[in-house]
Amino acid sequence: MSQAAPPEAAGVSLAEVQHVADLANLELTAQELPRMARDLNAILGHIAELSELDTTNVPPMAQVAEMLGITPATHGESLRVDAVKPSVDRTAVMAEAPETDGRFFKVPKVIER
Amino acid sequence: MAEALQLETLSLSAARTAVVEGRVSAAALAAEHYERIATVDPQINSYLALSRERAMAQAERVDTAAKTGESLGPLAGVPIGIKDVLAMRGAPATAGSLILKGYHPPYDATVVAKLEAAGAVLLGKLNCDEFAMGSSNENSAYGPVHNPRALDRVPGGSSGGSAASVAAGLCVASLGTDTGGSIRQPAAFCGVVGVLPTYGRVSRYGLIAFASSLDRVGPFTRSVADAATMLEVLAGPDNLDATSSTQPVANYSAEAAKPVAGLRIGVPEEYFGEGLDPEIRAAIEKVLDDLGAAGCSIHKVSLPHTRYAVPTYYVIATAEASSNLSRFDGVRYGLRAEDANTLAAMFRKSRDEGFGAEVKRRILLGTYALSAGYYDAYYRKAQQVRTLLTRDFLTAFAQVDAIVCPVTPTPAFKLGEKTDDPIQMYLEDIYSVAASLAGICGMSVPCGTTQAGLPIGVQILGKHFDEGTMLRVGTAVEVAQAGR
Numbered sequence: 300m301s302q303a304a305p306p307e308a309a310g311v312s313l314a315e316v317q318h319v320a321d322l323a324n325l326e327l328t329a330q331e332l333p334r335m336a337r338d339l340n341a342i343l344g345h346i347a348e349l350s351e352l353d354t355t356n357v358p359p360m361a362q363v364a365e366m367l368g369i370t371p372a373t374h375g376e377s378l379r380v381d382a383v384k385p386s387v388d389r390t391a392v393m394a395e396a397p398e399t400d401g402r403f404f405k406v407p408k409v410i411e412r
Numbered sequence: 413m414a415e416a417l418q419l420e421t422l423s424l425s426a427a428r429t430a431v432v433e434g435r436v437s438a439a440a441l442a443a444e445h446y447e448r449i450a451t452v453d454p455q456i457n458s459y460l461a462l463s464r465e466r467a468m469a470q471a472e473r474v475d476t477a478a479k480t481g482e483s484l485g486p487l488a489g490v491p492i493g494i495k496d497v498l499a500m501r502g503a504p505a506t507a508g509s510l511i512l513k514g515y516h517p518p519y520d521a522t523v524v525a526k527l528e529a530a531g532a533v534l535l536g537k538l539n540c541d542e543f544a545m546g547s548s549n550e551n552s553a554y555g556p557v558h559n560p561r562a563l564d565r566v567p568g569g570s571s572g573g574s575a576a577s578v579a580a581g582l583c584v585a586s587l588g589t590d591t592g593g594s595i596r597q598p599a600a601f602c603g604v605v606g607v608l609p610t611y612g613r614v615s616r617y618g619l620i621a622f623a624s625s626l627d628r629v630g631p632f633t634r635s636v637a638d639a640a641t642m643l644e645v646l647a648g649p650d651n652l653d654a655t656s657s658t659q660p661v662a663n664y665s666a667e668a669a670k671p672v673a674g675l676r677i678g679v680p681e682e683y684f685g686e687g688l689d690p691e692i693r694a695a696i697e698k699v700l701d702d703l704g705a706a707g708c709s710i711h712k713v714s715l716p717h718t719r720y721a722v723p724t725y726y727v728i729a730t731a732e733a734s735s736n737l738s739r740f741d742g743v744r745y746g747l748r749a750e751d752a753n754t755l756a757a758m759f760r761k762s763r764d765e766g767f768g769a770e771v772k773r774r775i776l777l778g779t780y781a782l783s784a785g786y787y788d789a790y791y792r793k794a795q796q797v798r799t800l801l802t803r804d805f806l807t808a809f810a811q812v813d814a815i816v817c818p819v820t821p822t823p824a825f826k827l828g829e830k831t832d833d834p835i836q837m838y839l840e841d842i843y844s845v846a847a848s849l850a851g852i853c854g855m856s857v858p859c860g861t862t863q864a865g866l867p868i869g870v871q872i873l874g875k876h877f878d879e880g881t882m883l884r885v886g887t888a889v890e891v892a893q894a895g896r
Binding site: 322378398406 | 516519655743746756759761763767777800834850851876
């Protein structure tokens with residue numbers, strides 16, 4: 300399972316790119332779609348080199364501290380105390396919103412009736 | 413009252429001393445920088461916004477304190493620029509993207525607050541590749557930055573504005589960010605010092621996230637000593653960033669000044685292979701001779717997984733980016749597309765209009781790598797190779813105190829030269845991404861120029877949280893250069 304080979308490198312179709320774009324909430328124009336498919340295939344071909352390496356029993360590394368054995372037990376707690384404190388002023392935050400009634404963010408209709 | 417200072421070569425310590433001793437006012441120094449920005453920056457395009465009001469108010473506070481004999485911070489009156497991916501209250505934060513056009517964050521990044529508390533005068537926000545994705549600054553929605561040493565060439569990226577502004581005398585120091593080389597590479601291209609601190613050394617609160625397991629904030633300066641001063645101000649734990657480290661902060665200025673005799677320097681053969689520009693190779697070899705002459709011992713080391721660093725990086729960085737950039741949806745800040753009747757259409761249209769081609773490319777790649785059926789083959793595999801790359805460094809650092817190698821395979825390339833081929837652009841990061849993945853510290857120090865006059869940088873890599881030794885080697889490189 301850890302040796303799962305990448306799918307055929309040159310094989311991402313336009314339909315697959317469109318599917319991924321949908322997952323990522325991106326709209327691609329008719330010009331963008333083939334260009335993105337070409338680039339994605341080229342990059343995935345390069346990434347396929349990783350399959351040369353045997354990584355059986357190699358643990359995945361999500362971040363640096365775990366490799367150094369840095370844990371709250373050895374190096375102290377880095378999370379702040381969970382206490383109520385004033386936060387950024389709501390007026391200042393809402394002033395940045397494209398559309399707001401001052402209390403809530405307003406968005407287009409979510410549910411069709 | 414104003415003593416004439418040469419802005420292009422002004423060091424941080426000289427600027428501060430002039431202000432503290434009353435030879436120049438902080439206000440005059442800031443005003444002179446703004447004048448120079450008005451004259452010079454139209455050719456360079458390093459600043460996206462100026463924060464004149466905030467800068468002048470701070471300069472006056474410093475000048476008042478200087479007159480009344482109050483104790484002044486380590487950056488008192490020093491004009492500094494901030495990469496536009498960091499939040500600074502009252503100034504726009506675009507991240508080089510149209511999707512954040514018009515956004516003014518209502519708070520300061522921790523590093524911004526720390527600089528100001530140390531007396532720095534923050535001049536404005538600096539141009540960069542969109543969401544820090546790029547190696548040439550050509551991905552900025554607000555136009556490319558031009559390299560001050562050769563205007564037809566790129567300054568490097570993504571912190572192109574941060575490097576160019578320091579090189580051109582448009583601020584004394586600046587802040588940049590580095591996810592895969594974005595501080596070290598532009599520092600090398602523009603001939604300034606750039607420091608990538610160890611992951612966790614500097615708070616990232618208020619940084620617009622690209623790839624959270626890799627993103628770091630660090631300084632650009634004109635000397636290693638100045639970089640040490642900046643790092644002393646920036647480093648340390650932060651309640652607002654759970655990934656910031658509680659490791660004690662060293663006296664970097666004192667560390668940087670220590671002699672290097674007796675240090676063991678590692679030279680990784682994998683960083684001197686095919687594709688390395690011969691002039692850069694020669695310059696790095698000279699640096700190694702200089703370090704040998706200064707009493708260091710030089711050792712060959714091997715980092716056998718180096719060639720897998722770029723593909724590993726482009727899986728992990730894009731996967732994290734696809735997640736981080738999902739927050740840009742036109743709801744809470746920035747751009748919202750008009751004429752969208754449903755929420756889903758509004759998300760799509762806003763992101764389509766707001767993101768540039770490279771950002772879309774990386775979001776697609778990252779989404780693909782994380783999608784059902786591909787996760788093990790790409791993301792998990794890349795995380796396993798990341799372990800191997802990190803082990804490479806841990807093994808090497810059991811034998812040596814620091815590693816010396818090139819920052820980039822070539823000097824600054826021409827604007828437009830690599831924009832059509834994403835892989836060529838990604839390979840620009842070949843010597844920088846492994847250190848990013850491993851979380852170790854690194855820096856770029858100028859070590860000469862090519863025959864065409866383009867700057868060359870040498871990369872010094874240090875152990876996790878051993879910025880002190882890295883800076884020490886940096887000083888030795890600088891001293892040898894000055895003696896040429």
